[in-house]
Amino acid sequence: MGIVAAVFQHHLIEIKILEIKLLKGAMKKLILLIVFLESVILLGQTITTKSKSIILLPSRNAEIHQIISFSNPDIKDNAIIRSSGNEFLLSGSIKEGQAIKSLLINNERIIIGDDLTFSQNIHLNNGENQITVKTVYKNNLLGKISFNIIFESPTTRTDYALMFATDNYTSFPDLANPIFDAETIEGELKENYNFKTQLVKNPKIDTIFAQLRLYGTKNYGKEDQLMIFFAGHGIFDDIYGEGYLMATDTRNDDVGKKSYLAHSYLQRIVNNIPCEHILLVIDACFSGTFDQRIAWRGEDEIIKKSEEWIKNKLSLKTRKYITSGGKDYVSDGIKGHHSPFVRKMLEALRSYGGSDGILTLSELLSYLETVESNIPRSSEFGDNQPGSTFLFITK
Numbered sequence: 001m002g003i004v005a006a007v008f009q010h011h012l013i014e015i016k017i018l019e020i021k022l023l024k025g026a027m028k029k030l031i032l033l034i035v036f037l038e039s040v041i042l043l044g045q046t047i048t049t050k051s052k053s054i055i056l057l058p059s060r061n062a063e064i065h066q067i068i069s070f071s072n073p074d075i076k077d078n079a080i081i082r083s084s085g086n087e088f089l090l091s092g093s094i095k096e097g098q099a100i101k102s103l104l105i106n107n108e109r110i111i112i113g114d115d116l117t118f119s120q121n122i123h124l125n126n127g128e129n130q131i132t133v134k135t136v137y138k139n140n141l142l143g144k145i146s147f148n149i150i151f152e153s154p155t156t157r158t159d160y161a162l163m164f165a166t167d168n169y170t171s172f173p174d175l176a177n178p179i180f181d182a183e184t185i186e187g188e189l190k191e192n193y194n195f196k197t198q199l200v201k202n203p204k205i206d207t208i209f210a211q212l213r214l215y216g217t218k219n220y221g222k223e224d225q226l227m228i229f230f231a232g233h234g235i236f237d238d239i240y241g242e243g244y245l246m247a248t249d250t251r252n253d254d255v256g257k258k259s260y261l262a263h264s265y266l267q268r269i270v271n272n273i274p275c276e277h278i279l280l281v282i283d284a285c286f287s288g289t290f291d292q293r294i295a296w297r298g299e300d301e302i303i304k305k306s307e308e309w310i311k312n313k314l315s316l317k318t319r320k321y322i323t324s325g326g327k328d329y330v331s332d333g334i335k336g337h338h339s340p341f342v343r344k345m346l347e348a349l350r351s352y353g354g355s356d357g358i359l360t361l362s363e364l365l366s367y368l369e370t371v372e373s374n375i376p377r378s379s380e381f382g383d384n385q386p387g388s389t390f391l392f393i394t395k
Contacts (some may be wrong), residue, residue: 166203
């Protein structure tokens with residue numbers, strides 16, 4: 001019995017050892033299978049067996065182009081895209097075999113269709129817009145791409161013209177053409193250059209000041225322009241050393257000149273109007289004394305005239321003036337035929353800037369300098385910046 005028991009116990013031990021070996025082998029196979037599956041998941045592949053396909057998730061670090069395809073546009077990471085409109089359609093599709101819980105564009109959940117396609121209309125702000133696309137499964141980020149869309153809004157420049165023209169005076173001889181001249185110029189500016197105009201006829205001195213103050217309270221855009229035009233009588237006082245414009249109620253016996261508009265005062269008023277680009281045009285006797293130097297200064301001719309060129313020129317503050325003469329009398333012209341100065345100004349405006357449709361200040365001056373009776377003057381005043389200009393841009 002002792003021998004039989006010993007043999008039985010020996011075989012029992014061998015059986016247990018075999019069981020342990022089998023168990024270890026099964027565990028090893030299980031561990032190898034887990035490792036294999038994890039490696040496949042990291043690669044984002046699809047395993048195909050004889051019976052069915054098993055869809056596996058891509059890793060968190062997968063390229064987004066392994067997951068989705070963009071149809072509009074073909075996007076790459078950190079790309080820069082330019083848009084002509086403020087709405088941008090982003091569309092694409094989820095690649096077959098990818099399990100995605102949700103798609104986010106700038107953290108906004110996007111609906112994925114039954115056919116695995118998606119599209120989203122994105123509103124763009126002026127300038128640079130960053131767009132980020134993410135794919136998510138059970139709160140796990142699977143893929144991400146960021147790019148920029150640049151939208152530049154069309155030019156919203158507004159051009160204004162404030163015009164004063166006086167034919168009739170209470171204390172001085174009437175003139176024949178100032179209102180006719182101003183009306184004709186106003187028509188050209190409105191019809192062909194898209195100016196917003198205001199013509200004040202036979203204004204009193206208080207009306208002139210009130211209108212200038214009103215334009216000093218307006219809100220102007222960075223590229224807005226303002227042309228201020230005066231046509232009428234002007235004088236120069238040798239005692240005061242000052243030139244003046246005259247309103248319909250300016251008095252001949254006003255020794256203190258309170259009913260006159262002094263050039264130096266006009267200069268300060270206009271310079272303080274918060275518009276970046278101002279052109280002051282004066283068609284009056286002694287108008288050249290607006291600048292004590294009576295200096296001629298034109299603008300250098302520049303090769304032009306793209307939209308970028310316009311933006312560059314209108315980035316500089318403009319304070320320019322043109323007068324119909326110097327320290328002298330100027331002709332009013334024959335009634336109904338414009339003054340010599342305005343005739344040349346109209347000739348320039350009706351050239352419409354030539355083939356590019358932009359009349360520059362230097363081009364305008366090239367017409368005005370051919371006035372035979374008087375030499376027009378032009379220069380700068382106030383806070384004018386070097387290189388600035390005033391543009392007449394056709395519609």
